Amino acid sequence: MKITEITIRQLKMKLKAPFTTSFGTFHEREFLVLEAKDESGLIGWGESVAFHSPWYNEETLQTNWHMLEDFLIPLILNKELHHPDEVSKLFEPIRKNNMAKSSIEGAIWDIYAQQTGQSLAAALGGKKDKIEVGISIGIQNSIEELVALVDGYVKEGYKRMKIKIKPGWDLEVMRTLRETFPDVAFMADANSAYRLEDAETLKQLDAFQLTMIEQPLASDDIIDHASLQKLMETPICLDESIHSLEDARKAVELGSTKIINIKIGRVGGLTEAKKIHDYCEANSIPVWCGGMLESGIGRAHNVALTTLSNFILPGDTAGSNRYWEKDIIEPEVVVKDGYIEVPQQVGIGYEINRETVNSFTVAQKTY
Ligand code: OSB
Ligand code: MG
Numbered sequence: 001m002k003i004t005e006i007t008i009r010q011l012k013m014k015l016k017a018p019f020t021t022s023f024g025t026f027h028e029r030e031f032l033v034l035e036a037k038d039e040s041g042l043i044g045w046g047e048s049v050a051f052h053s054p055w056y057n058e059e060t061l062q063t064n065w066h067m068l069e070d071f072l073i074p075l076i077l078n079k080e081l082h083h084p085d086e087v088s089k090l091f092e093p094i095r096k097n098n099m100a101k102s103s104i105e106g107a108i109w110d111i112y113a114q115q116t117g118q119s120l121a122a123a124l125g126g127k128k129d130k131i132e133v134g135i136s137i138g139i140q141n142s143i144e145e146l147v148a149l150v151d152g153y154v155k156e157g158y159k160r161m162k163i164k165i166k167p168g169w170d171l172e173v174m175r176t177l178r179e180t181f182p183d184v185a186f187m188a189d190a191n192s193a194y195r196l197e198d199a200e201t202l203k204q205l206d207a208f209q210l211t212m213i214e215q216p217l218a219s220d221d222i223i224d225h226a227s228l229q230k231l232m233e234t235p236i237c238l239d240e241s242i243h244s245l246e247d248a249r250k251a252v253e254l255g256s257t258k259i260i261n262i263k264i265g266r267v268g269g270l271t272e273a274k275k276i277h278d279y280c281e282a283n284s285i286p287v288w289c290g291g292m293l294e295s296g297i298g299r300a301h302n303v304a305l306t307t308l309s310n311f312i313l314p315g316d317t318a319g320s321n322r323y324w325e326k327d328i329i330e331p332e333v334v335v336k337d338g339y340i341e342v343p344q345q346v347g348i349g350y351e352i353n354r355e356t357v358n359s360f361t362v363a364q365k366t367y
Contacts, residue, residue: 010363032050098269126309136316206234303317
C-alpha cells in the first residue's frame with residue numbers, strides 16, 4: 001500500500017448537552033479528521049482526539065495540524081507500506097504527539113482492513129460481535145440532576161456509570177448514588193484533580209463499592225498512585241498517565257494501576273493500543289476502552305478495538321445520540337441494552353456522510 005494523498009479537515013460539532021470535567025465545561029467539540037487515499041483509490045478515515053486547548057494532555061488540534069503537516073505526513077506519503085504496524089516505526093524519530101500520530105495510523109488501519117477484505121475489528125484480531133458499554137457522566141449543577149440523569153441511563157441499559165468527580169463533588173455524590181442505585185456498577189473519574197495529601201478523602205470512597213477510581217492523581221504520575229493504591233481498596237485505573245506499552249508495564253510493576261483505560265489517541269494508535277492490551281492480558285490486568293467525546297469516526301475505531309478479548313470491562317463508547325444531534329457516520333453508533341453491535345462490513349464498518357462532514361468543516365487542506 002502507498003498513501004498518495006491525505007486531507008486534514010478541522011470540524012466543529014455542537015454537543016447536545018455540555019460536558020463538565022474537573023477542568024471545565026465543553027459546549028462543542030473541535031477536532032481533526034484525516035482522510036487518506038492509497039494508490040488504488042481506497043479511502044481510510046482517522047480522527048485526532050486532541051482538544052482545542054491542552055487541558056487533557058499537551059496536544060491541541062493546532063499542534064496536531066503542525067505535526068501532521070511538517071513531520072508526520074511527509075514520513076508517510078508515497079512510502080511503500082505492507083502493514084499498519086509499520087506506521088509507528090516510521091514515526092519513532094518523532095517524540096510523543098501521540099494523538100497526531102494516531103490519526104494517520106487509524107486511517108491506514110482502515111485502508112488495510114478494506115484491502116484485506118475484513119472489518120477493522122477482524123483486522124485487529126477481535127472476535128466479539130457485540131461489545132458491552134457504559135457511559136461517562138460529567139459534573140452536574142446538583143446531585144438531584146445527576147440522579148435523574150443516572151436513572152435515565154440505567155433505563156437505557158448502559159452497563160456501568162462513570163461519574164466525574166473533583167474536590168467538593170465526590171463523597172456526597174457517590175454516597176447518594178450508591179444509596180439510590182444499590183445494584184448499579186459505578187466508577188469515578190477525577191481527571192487528576194487530587195493529590196496524595198487527599199488520601200483521607202479518597203479512602204472514604206471505599207465505602208461505595210466502586211468498580212474503580214480513574215486517574216485520581218497528577219496526569220504524569222505513576223509513583224504517588226502506587227502509594228495511594230496501598231492506602232485504598234478501590235482499584236485504581238490509570239488514564240492520563242499511560243502513553244505507551246512501556247508506561248503500562250512500569251505502572252503495573254509498581255502497583256500504580258490494577259486496570260487500564262486504553263485510549264487509542266493517547267497511546268499513539270491502534271498498534272500500540274493492541275500491544276498494551278496483549279501485555280495486560282498476559283498479566284491479568286483487565287482493560288477497557290476510554291472515550292474522548294469522539295465523532296463517529298473515532299467511535300468506530302473504539303468499537304473495533306473493544307472486540308479484543310481482554311476488553312473485559314464496559315468502556316466509555318456511548319451511542320452517537322448521547323453526544324450529537326447528527327453524527328457524521330451512517331448508520332450511527334447505537335447502544336441497545338448496553339451493547340453495541342460490531343459492524344461486519346470491511347474497514348471501519350460505517351459510511352462517512354460527506355455532506356454532514358462538510359457542514360461541520362471549518363478548515364481543510366490536502367497534501
Ligand atoms: O477522562 O475519560 C476521560 C472526555 C474527555 C476527555 C477525557 C475523558 C472524557 C470522558 C468522556 O470521560 C468519555 C466519552 O464519553 O467519550
Ligand atoms: Mg479519564
